[in-house]
Amino acid sequence: MSFTKDKPAEVMLLDLLQNLAGQPLPESEGLTLKRVQVAAGQTLFESDRPHPYVYLVRKGLLKLHYLLANGDEWIKSFSHEGMFFGSLTALKHGGLSSFDVMAVEDSELERVDYFELEALAARHPAWLLALYRAMQHFAALKEARERELLTLNPEQRYAAFVQANASLSERLPKKDLARYLGVTPVSLSRIRARLRP
Known part of the structure; x- marks a missing residue:
């Protein structure tokens, strides 16, 4: 899930969560944050495996994708500096990730165990509000992606992507952008x- 777009690289996970809550987050000093480095071409996590973590991209670019049995790849989204992501199906007890994540560029991330966030949310309304707003934002992004896929033709999808992600479109390999657009x-x-001026 990607909760934010085009945030500066210096933003940290706790900053974003606090911004979502709109207030200080109690017990935040005890949160276990881990820095993760992923080289370009390396897989961060795979589908059908437990992975109850939420990530913030500090630097770099990753693709969230589905791999079919025949080797075809469908890219659901990209995450870059300042964006959150994680597999919602893996964020429930006993859940498994539904997609794979691979680094397109050398990337640096912050990772937190979702169950730590859930425990804090059970104790503190501010944490509950942060998680609620994060999920709300994720749902809006997912709805926008579904709308594009269902109502726009490929040319319109490309134009919308470039308008919303001008710098990102230059960083992506052509094959990855094509797979994202379908x-x-x-x-x-x-x-x-056809669209070149």
């Missing part, structure tokens, strides 16, 4: 040629 790399080249 087109072939050849189709993406044609779309780019």
Whole structure:
């Protein structure tokens, strides 16, 4: 899940959670945060495995994707500096991740165990509010992505992506951007040629 877009790289996980809550977060000094380094091309986590963590991208770019049995890849989203993500299905007790995450660029992340956040939310309304607003924001992003896939043609999806993510579109390999848009790399080249000023 990606909760924020285009935040500066110096933003930290606790900063974002506190901004979501709109107030100080009690017991935040006891939260166990771990720095994680992922090299370009390396998998951070795979589907069908327990992974109850939430990540903040401090630096870099990752793709969240589904791998089909035949080797096809469907990219659901990208996460870059200042964005949260995690697998919602893995954030419940006994849950498993529903997708894979791979670094597109060398990346540095902060990681927190979701069950720590859940325990804090059970004790403190501020933490509960932060998690609620994070999930609310995630739902809005997911709804916007579904709307694009269901109502826009590939050319419109590309134009909307570039408008919302101008710098990101230059950082992505063409094949990854094509898979995100649901087109072939050849189709993406044609779309780019038609839209070029």
